[in-house]
Amino acid sequence: MALADKTPHEVALALPAPLRKPAEIVIDHIRHGTFQRSMSVLVMGTSLVSGLEVGYEHYRGSYSNPVMYTPVVLSGVLTIAGATSFMSRKMAKTFLRYIAWTTLIDGIIGFGFHIRGIARKPGGWRMPIVNVVMGPPLFAPLLFGTSAYLGVIASYLQREEDHGPRAQRLEAEAATGPADFRKEIATGQFQKHFCVVTAAATVCCGLEVWYSHYKDNFKYRVQWSPILVAPVLLAAAIGGFKSKRIADTLLPIASAAAIVNGLVGSYYHVRGILNRPGGRKKPVYNVLYGPPIFAPMLFAACGLFGMMAYFMRREKR
């Protein structure tokens, strides 16, 4: 544990020489909340992926309720918002912020619809296990909110070019006023906040993985791996909220494990799709009904949250 008990800067020093400098710059920007452009690019990428995911999942549900189009449309708009925020500070503060909040709320509304969907199945919530497993994926709408949440964060960050005196001025200002989550985000001091989000995402994603793999009868032993990693990441995130030490030790290790697990999972999911009857000759159909191609990356996203929390500075309060 002592070996791992390093601050991000110390870790960067351990890297090979050519990587040391860029790593330090990245960490420095993250720790001071000056990475709005990079975050906007991340929002763009993740919302494109989640748009595709929800697009084909809802396609499988035949868009039987027109409200099912909303996350697909919002993902598209959020992708555009991410792109514009990369280019313009103003867009990040306005367009991205509104769209990200709207998409986040849409995810919560969707959660309500999915709860209702389970209630409407024969037996409803009286047969919770069967209907959660067979009904609309309960936590998917909340996980869909991942990219929207990143968008919300991005909209409150400072831009890369603000790094330096301007960021320092803002931080000095923030230190005097009352505690405000927006200022904390802008100055990169929201480790505890991020730990909570990591924990929440891990709970949702872990349960989702659990019943999805259960639906497949845990046919492969490797399907247990995210279920084993998830509680560790959850414990690390909760611990990270309480203790800086855990945020510096267990959290990065567990997060790295989740990211690696997500990448390995992606490989297996792609392999699963190719192994279906017809394989690559029926690509659309097999992506539709094969293992969810982007789902392991959602688990990796939980790891990414944890990793960012590790890089972050803690709130002063």
Added chain:
Amino acid sequence: MSEENETPLLGAFGEPSKPLHYLGPMQQIQPPRRRFKETETVDYVIVGVGSAGGVLLQRLARAGFSVIGFDAGPFWDTERDWVSDEAGSHKLYWNDLRITGGQHPLALGENNSGRGVGGGSVHWAAFTPRFHPSDFEVYTRDGVGADWPLDYQDIEPYYELLEQEIPVAGPAYYPWGKPHGYPYAPHPMGGVGDVLIKGCTRLGIGVSAGGPVAILSASRGNRPHCIYRGFCIQACKVGAKASTLITHVPDALEHGAEIRDNSMVSRVSMRPDGRADGVFYFDQQGKEHFQRARAVIVSGYAIETPRLLLNSACPGHEHGLANSSGLLGKFLMAQAGNVILGRFDDLIRLYKAPPAHALTEEFYETDPKRDFARGFAIQTVGPLPIAFARQMMTAKGLWGWGMRRTMMDYNHYASIALLGEILPWEDNTVTLADGHEGRPEARDRFGLPVASVTFNLHDNDKKMIEFGKNKVMEVMWAAGATEVVQESRYAHLVGGARMSRTPDSGVVDKFGRSWDVPNLFVMDGSVMPTQGSANPGLTIQALAARTADYLISHGDAIFTSSRRDLEEPPCRKTLSPPGTFTAGVPHLR
């Protein structure tokens, strides 16, 4: 375990509060009541509320006509009357006496007749491919069969409309015929579909996964989505599979239509001026009644429609009603439905998933390289154990211990069927078993002569079946089967009152209006001049919706005038059941 622990979460399940009529577990309606008196003259009576009758009833009622749908069978309550049991579903078929004959006699009952409201759509497997444009001009293209008096363009808007109303699940891009897509997402594959896909992709044959099939892949309104339990052709208690009983009839009742169930129409009554004025029918007790109507639509399907019209012979129509051409009851068609069964080392579990869930129409069209005209489709089927045992008995001559051994392997078999186009031939007929002119005599419990069906295969049909059968076997081997056997069989039944361009070449015009009696219509599978290699259900419903538009366009003129206007009516989108246009995926139109 204590009793307390057995109570489900959130309390015990409740009892239904008031006696309602169930159409699927979620759809409840007030039981249909009698609305019209016999002395009252209604606008339309429809004889037979099946695929066509249900759609017509709904359209005409919505347009404000007074209309009664007669059905010889019951108005099903899906929760009380239906069972998910192979042996218990026999009452869904027309089991009354019929005589079958010819060199290749058809088995009548299960897969080619219906009884009760919803008709055959209650127990169809629900494959709903469209006909191809070439189907409407078979004679022009191949010099065999017949041309339709309408083109693909005339029926295309109705295909689209009905696919939305039903709604049909299938791929968003469907390559065969005129390429199009479907409004609901395709279904996941069962074991049999996997076999078909494996076999076809290995041979480089295009294959459609997950449809087109009239089964909900996602819920719609008060109909839940499919739960893949495999009892489609035993009538779907889930309400996911479409039948006119649950898609169109509730809306018809809502708009004032009456269903007179358990009423067997015996003959169409004629006035001296050559117009029909109603129908005679027997109630359940065998008492005869007369219902007056301004126009009569016969939708009794390929056997009962000709039988009713032949039984309605009267002065001026001595050889049967609307039979001046002499073609009534002729050109009956069934499709070749050979079932090919393959044994696999892996488990297939063919009872899981709807029997209908994947198909290929790669061999649908005439291919000059083959020595026969027209073609066939290859489709998944999923026989339950009784049907499977029967197929195995014919295919392998199994009996006793051998049968028992094979039945133990039920879960290892996959079954794929041929659906081949048998051409219309004049010697394939429905006649009356009335004892006249050398015909046999047999009567039903009302004393009405029953139908006598004659069926022969011709050269082209035999070649098609041979080729198709071998092709399906090839697919089965390619998928990895270790043993392949086949049973000869027929499916569907159309023709018998064909539509035509001229009065001397058919029984009805292109809207189903009989050439002889201006207010008598025939609208069901029997009007089809050819049948393609597509399951006829969707086309029957589309034709019915088109005829309804025609009738509505002409309003009261149908009841009084004999003028025959053959203009295509506008396709009305305002008469669809509620909820038709609110859901669905983007697809090629």
